[in-house]
Amino acid sequence: MRFKKVYIEITNVCNLSCSFCPGTTRDPAFMSAEDFERVLYSLEGHTRYIYLHVMGEPLLHPDLSRLLDISHSHGFKVNITTNGTLISERQNALLDACALRQVNFSLHSQEMVMGTQTLEKYTGGIFQFTRKALDRGDVFVSYRLWNIGSASAEHFNRYILGSIEKYFGLDYPLWDAFMQKNRITVRDRLFLNKSEVFEWPDDVRGGNDLQAGPAANTGGTEPAVKGFCLGLRNQIAILADGTVVPCCLDNNGTVSLGNIFTQELLHILGTERAGAIYNGFSQGRAVEGLCRHCSYRERFSKKRGEVM
Template sequence: MHSVESTSSKQNREEYVKQITAFAKEAMQKTAMQVSLRLWNLQENEEGKLEHGVNRELLELIAKEFSWAGVEHLEANGLKGIALAERIYLNQDVQFAWPDLSLEEEDKTGFCYGLRHQAAILVDGTVLPCCLDSDGVIALGNIHKNTFSEIMESERALQLVEGFSKRQAVEELCRKCGYRKRFDNPYSS
């Protein structure tokens, strides 16, 4: 959802939020789908507290759509996320550097839930360890050619999971992704 920041006018931002919340509500009514509205663009202040300022307008728009108390509720309770409705969640977190092969590698350590709790499938059937790999750099296989189980049991997939179990990023793209740093504390994963 934080891509709305690039939307120039308040009217456009309101329409953007209304379309997303309408989809979420319809998905809840017609499917068993879970919807996570993600705002991963928070900043931390000097005391390490999260600043909701950048999201304040969006949160108020979302609050209107779901009859929810709003940003004051999050701030008063120190929350990053809440359930807005059955199977519709709002999640916020600090901004991170998206994976980019042109970035410098800092180190090879890190942890990620890629393939452990999540995977992504591109429209062409390419299976990836996570949705942040939108270019298919870590293509593990294709569901049109192999079963999902076969792909998850491939050597490359197993090495990736084993690497993260040892807090090692074995794939170059993973080493250039800031998301893995969220789990630097071994007790937070």
């Protein structure tokens, strides 16, 4: 089985505690370089693109440069999602990495960022990295504002967009484009993405089935089970302890399919639980408790023209 991308959680530790992020109940962990390479050996032939993020802030990893070098030696292209607070400290490690393909900046952490540094310093570090990354010629950068609908979003977003306009010398009003489109090409290889505030599936406890397996009894509070997802179709995620889950939204490893440090990946993907999830979505059904509570399945279903 081949995937468009595989998420590898190199740490579940973060330097912020944002209101929109559920965090994790798992023990704090950093994946060692040796274990990381074991993961890459297992992924050879299954994907070309790895994303060094599930939970946590990947730029906190003390061996980041080594992980990037290992990725390159195995022929993988690396995508990183970061809150951007450490970019000035780690920009050389990123820019020197041949494996680096894309850096996504989550800019919607304003309430926590403003407690650690000024917005000018924060955006300045990100913009400086962006210019150097674009000058390198083969790195993509994406700015994410996934805060649409929150109380403080408009004022903050206007500031961010105005700063982008000024720094990159844009000759058009970015705000107008931002209001009309969800994805904007600011310039070659630089993108701006917006989305509504996302409610993580583990935040919604309408039933008691989040920990249950396929076709779980939901205790009389049955959530909608129709839906479709790309989990196990174009992606899987591997947590810091080696746990394999269907997608990057399983912050606590609820839908554990196995462990890549003790089992072959093909065996994990061939388990009864994995098959039930895959076949369920093929039939337009969410069979896992976590998936039943996840609003992302509705987004994919709308694209397929299904009625929820």
